[in-house]
Amino acid sequence: MTNQALGRGHRPSRGEGPLRAGLGRKRAAPLGMRPSSAGLAPRMIGGRPRSLVAPDPAMHVLHRLTFGASQKEIAKIARLGIQGWIEKQLDYTSIIDDGTEAQVAAMYPDLGLPIQSILAFYETDEERFWYHPYQLKKATILRALSSKRQLYEVMVEFWSNHFNVYHENDWTRWFKTLDDRKVARKHALGRFRDLLKASARSPAMLFYLDNFLNPVDGFNENYARELMELHTLGVDGGYTQADVVAVARCFTGWTIDWNYESPTFGHFRFEPEAHDYGAKTVLGHAIPAGQPGTTDGLQVLDLLASHPSTARTIAFKLCRRFVADTPPASLVNAAAATFLATDGDIRAILRTIFASPEFMAAADQKFKRPFEWLLSALRALGATATDAGLDAILWWLLEPLGQMPFDWAPPNGYPDVGGAWMNTNGLMNRWNVSSYVAFGWVDGVTFDLADIIAAIPVRTPGAMVDALAQRFLQRPLDAADRQVFVAYAGEGRPADQTVTLTYLLNRAPGLVALFVSSPHFQWR
Amino acid sequence: MNGETTLSRRAFLGTIGLGAIGTLATPHLVFGASGAGTTRDILICIFLRGGADGLNVVVPHGDPRYYALRPTLAIAPPGPGADRAINLDGFFGLHPALGALAPLYTAGVLAPVHAIGSPYPTHSHFDGMDYIERGTPGQKVLFTGWLGRHLETIAAGSASPFRAVGVGEHVQTSLRGSVPATAFSSLDEFQIFGDGRGDGRFLGSLATLYGGASPLSIQAQQTFQAVARVAGLDPDAYQPEHGAVYPDGSWFASGLRQLAQIIKADLGLEVACLDLGGWDTHEGEGGADGSMASLLSELAGSLMAFYTDLGTRTARITIVTMSEFGRRAEENGTRGTDHGHGSCWLVLGGGINGGRVYGTWPGLRADQLADGDLAVTTDFRNVLGEIVVRRLANPSVATVFPGLGTPQYPGLAKSL
Numbered sequence: 001m002t003n004q005a006l007g008r009g010h011r012p013s014r015g016e017g018p019l020r021a022g023l024g025r026k027r028a029a030p031l032g033m034r035p036s037s038a039g040l041a042p043r044m045i046g047g048r049p050r051s052l053v054a055p056d057p058a059m060h061v062l063h064r065l066t067f068g069a070s071q072k073e074i075a076k077i078a079r080l081g082i083q084g085w086i087e088k089q090l091d092y093t094s095i096i097d098d099g100t101e102a103q104v105a106a107m108y109p110d111l112g113l114p115i116q117s118i119l120a121f122y123e124t125d126e127e128r129f130w131y132h133p134y135q136l137k138k139a140t141i142l143r144a145l146s147s148k149r150q151l152y153e154v155m156v157e158f159w160s161n162h163f164n165v166y167h168e169n170d171w172t173r174w175f176k177t178l179d180d181r182k183v184a185r186k187h188a189l190g191r192f193r194d195l196l197k198a199s200a201r202s203p204a205m206l207f208y209l210d211n212f213l214n215p216v217d218g219f220n221e222n223y224a225r226e227l228m229e230l231h232t233l234g235v236d237g238g239y240t241q242a243d244v245v246a247v248a249r250c251f252t253g254w255t256i257d258w259n260y261e262s263p264t265f266g267h268f269r270f271e272p273e274a275h276d277y278g279a280k281t282v283l284g285h286a287i288p289a290g291q292p293g294t295t296d297g298l299q300v301l302d303l304l305a306s307h308p309s310t311a312r313t314i315a316f317k318l319c320r321r322f323v324a325d326t327p328p329a330s331l332v333n334a335a336a337a338t339f340l341a342t343d344g345d346i347r348a349i350l351r352t353i354f355a356s357p358e359f360m361a362a363a364d365q366k367f368k369r370p371f372e373w374l375l376s377a378l379r380a381l382g383a384t385a386t387d388a389g390l391d392a393i394l395w396w397l398l399e400p401l402g403q404m405p406f407d408w409a410p411p412n413g414y415p416d417v418g419g420a421w422m423n424t425n426g427l428m429n430r431w432n433v434s435s436y437v438a439f440g441w442v443d444g445v446t447f448d449l450a451d452i453i454a455a456i457p458v459r460t461p462g463a464m465v466d467a468l469a470q471r472f473l474q475r476p477l478d479a480a481d482r483q484v485f486v487a488y489a490g491e492g493r494p495a496d497q498t499v500t501l502t503y504l505l506n507r508a509p510g511l512v513a514l515f516v517s518s519p520h521f522q523w524r
Numbered sequence: 525m526n527g528e529t530t531l532s533r534r535a536f537l538g539t540i541g542l543g544a545i546g547t548l549a550t551p552h553l554v555f556g557a558s559g560a561g562t563t564r565d566i567l568i569c570i571f572l573r574g575g576a577d578g579l580n581v582v583v584p585h586g587d588p589r590y591y592a593l594r595p596t597l598a599i600a601p602p603g604p605g606a607d608r609a610i611n612l613d614g615f616f617g618l619h620p621a622l623g624a625l626a627p628l629y630t631a632g633v634l635a636p637v638h639a640i641g642s643p644y645p646t647h648s649h650f651d652g653m654d655y656i657e658r659g660t661p662g663q664k665v666l667f668t669g670w671l672g673r674h675l676e677t678i679a680a681g682s683a684s685p686f687r688a689v690g691v692g693e694h695v696q697t698s699l700r701g702s703v704p705a706t707a708f709s710s711l712d713e714f715q716i717f718g719d720g721r722g723d724g725r726f727l728g729s730l731a732t733l734y735g736g737a738s739p740l741s742i743q744a745q746q747t748f749q750a751v752a753r754v755a756g757l758d759p760d761a762y763q764p765e766h767g768a769v770y771p772d773g774s775w776f777a778s779g780l781r782q783l784a785q786i787i788k789a790d791l792g793l794e795v796a797c798l799d800l801g802g803w804d805t806h807e808g809e810g811g812a813d814g815s816m817a818s819l820l821s822e823l824a825g826s827l828m829a830f831y832t833d834l835g836t837r838t839a840r841i842t843i844v845t846m847s848e849f850g851r852r853a854e855e856n857g858t859r860g861t862d863h864g865h866g867s868c869w870l871v872l873g874g875g876i877n878g879g880r881v882y883g884t885w886p887g888l889r890a891d892q893l894a895d896g897d898l899a900v901t902t903d904f905r906n907v908l909g910e911i912v913v914r915r916l917a918n919p920s921v922a923t924v925f926p927g928l929g930t931p932q933y934p935g936l937a938k939s940l
Contacts, residue, residue, distance in 0.1 A: 415694075428715075439719075
């Protein structure tokens with residue numbers, strides 16, 4: 001399947017790329033097409049349908065800490081217990097996942113190359129050069145679909161969204177690969193301080209938020225502002241416009257090495273003559289004049305990484321991600337306290353959240369975002385995807401759903417509250433995508449529905465509904481809801497009427513689409 | 525995907541038809557057509573996301589400080605040549621890329637408002653947008669948007685799913701409220717495939733499962749109704765009228781084109797929001813040419829096509845362009861501008877007292893600027909409030925804009 005066939009997509013057009021436009025020039029401004037404040041404020045969005053019982057606690061853990069409850073993870077958490085499973089996921093390097101990573105390395109080998117080699121494709125293999133960003137997008141989907149390190153991948157997505165870099169911002173198409181490797185993937189379950197410092201030196205971020213163009217004789221405060229507003233302190237975190245200017249001055253000279261003959265081409269570079277060596281005051285803290293090199297900037301990052309407002313921002317966002325759109329203040333306070341007590345140890349903060357009664361009490365309160373919703377359907381089906389299948393998922397499913405990886409233009413990242421996603425267009429697209437997937441129209445995405453249906457011991461509409469309720473919802477339906485699904489599955493036949501396997505196989509795709517479309521499947 | 529699959533999907537879609545969806549439509553399918561039974565305008569709100577540089581939208585060419593502050597970005601004063609400001613009143617001029625709109629100013633239906641913005645100064649995109657869209661600067665107590673509250677307060681609102689429309693994948697914050705807004709990005713893809721059997725079982729089951737009054741169910745019911753209405757539109761066959769030509773390849777133009785179709789189909793549209801992004805011109809903003817000029821050209825060409833297409837219907841249409849803030853008066857070191865405060869909004873429509881620039885000019889001298897920014901002399905709520913009262917026939921301005929106090933309308937809208 002090609003984009004052209006789908007009539008969608010906006011791959012970079014030839015001849016107007018940044019390399020032709022001149023090094024370091026940027027055409028598009030980072031703030032893009034989307035209403036970026038949509039849904040920033042939570043509203044009452046409900047939660048699971050009243051007719052649906054709460055899931056088993058272990059299933060709740062899978063719904064929140066993975067991209068969807070697969071049969072394999074359900075078996076694993078049954079074996080290890082909730083605590084054992086969580087600890088194993090936190091200690092992700094102990095999970096042997098060579099299957100997925102080997103697949104990624106084989107399918108998308110360029111993701112492991114040095115940035116110089118990736119950029120060099122412009123001269124040697126233009127096709128490979130321009131299609132590079134889609135390798136990263138597809139690898140991201142593949143990892144979410146099949147990695148055994150599910151919590152790690154969830155956290156990679158979280159940090160990638162927190163330190164959002166829009167993938168279509170000229171040079172970020174290539175730099176984001178480096179950012180993914182050296183920022184989000186490297187520090188996803190490490191220390192916030194390391195993550196912040198890696199992001200500050202990441203060419204993708206330096207480009208996206210303009211710090212690569214922040215010299216002493218004409219500084220640019222874009223990065224300085226978003227660093228404090230979005231990455232660390234939060235908008236009400238206690239900084240002023242004077243702090244924004246001072247921080248911008250501290251980061252003068254932090255740029256990208258644009259010299260293609262240099263061994264560090266495409267990496268961070270400190271330009272001494274572009275730095276402002278004057279004294280600054282940041283958040284009441286004196287940054288003395290004449291400090292060498294990157295000292296000013298690193299001091300700012302250390303200051304921000306230890307700041308109570310940062311602890312609060314990160315604690316709040318993690319609680320919003322894992323607990324509720326409006327997380328309980330008690331839990332946010334506890335998570336922030338852990339942040340401060342452990343110098344921003346991400347695993348420790350997560351343990352505080354996962355061990356809390358607030359977390360365990362919050363089942364089905366998060367409206368799945370489109371990526372989570374789609375992946376949870378694919379994982380429930382045990383689907384696998386080829387390269388072409390990942391292309392189809394990207395352009396045919398995720399694009400209309402509004403959540404392709406790294407496709408959010410403003411720096412605040414995709415909203416993580418239900419109100420931002422619950423609307424007419426979004427629902428209609430979910431329902432249609434349910435049909436595309438269930439009827440097997442997505443070329444390159446395969447699953448064995450016949451096998452799933454044939455394995456049901458009793459051949460009745462009721463038994464098929466019960467089996468799929470377990471598979472998609474991990475719990476039984478109440479009588480009234482069950483009757484709606486049964487009436488659909490058996491076209492009005494009684495729930496316990498014996499039918500042929502052929503009949504069930506004929507009804508199964510529609511029933512899968514109905515489950516995935518139902519209000520019951522929209523919550524995690 | 526091969527051709528066969530595409531074909532079979534088409535054939536499949538054909539089998540769904542109106543029947544299946546039609547059976548779901550709830551009884552209130554007779555909507556108050558716009559124009560019939562109400563004299564309210566249809567309001568189109570266009571948000572220029574990113575902080576549009578008002579000083580280069582409507583150029584104060586009569587203020588010499590403008591040229592001193594912007595050595596590389598300033599638009600030359602009116603004169604011979606295409607890359608100069610288009611004179612409006614001897615002091616202000618339109619950016620040349622907005623040339624398509626100049627006839628509307630002359631015709632008296634376009635009213636720029638300069639030095640407009642929020643009374644709560646913020647240099648944050650997200651806070652800036654949030655406060656304007658909520659209509660409560662500096663306050664995040666109400667979660668509803670100003671248009672949401674407008675819809676909640678007008679008596680006897682219709683039940684049309686197209687009463688409030690947000691073009692795009694997300695409903696704009698302005699529309700948030702108890703009246704559900706319909707989001708769409710493309711009318712010709714606005715259909716539900718289901719299982720393709722055409723027996724109504726799939727959609728009937730889905731509708732039963734989405735019964736009730738939860739926020740999710742309400743959105744789902746809205747979707748069923750909207751899909752049923754759009755099914756009768758045949759969006760592929762839409763032909764703009766009066767020689768209107770929408771710019772090619774513009775998502776924004778395509779959104780306006782589809783709104784024109786919804787308006788002409790009398791689906792009960794009252795308010796619509798759409799966005800044009802890319803205004804965060806920290807770097808390489810350009811002057812008469814360049815990245816901002818391209819955006820202005822897309823804006824002007826699309827607006828002019830929409831206005832032309834709607835013909836005499838524009839007598840009952842008001843369009844507002846807005847942005848979260850303007851930009852710093854002085855250009856930065858990277859031939860761009862950083863986040864500022866006062867900006868310039870455009871108000872357009874048959875009921876607008878156009879042909880003049882509104883707002884008190886605060887001046888660009890250092891002592892006249894607000895910390896380097898164009899000062900705000902018009903609170904945006906007074907402009908929107910005036911439109912709410914005079915063009916949308918809603919007297920409840922105190923509910924739509926709580927905290928505004930005594931309104932001071934600039935007088936840019938005629939009373940209905």
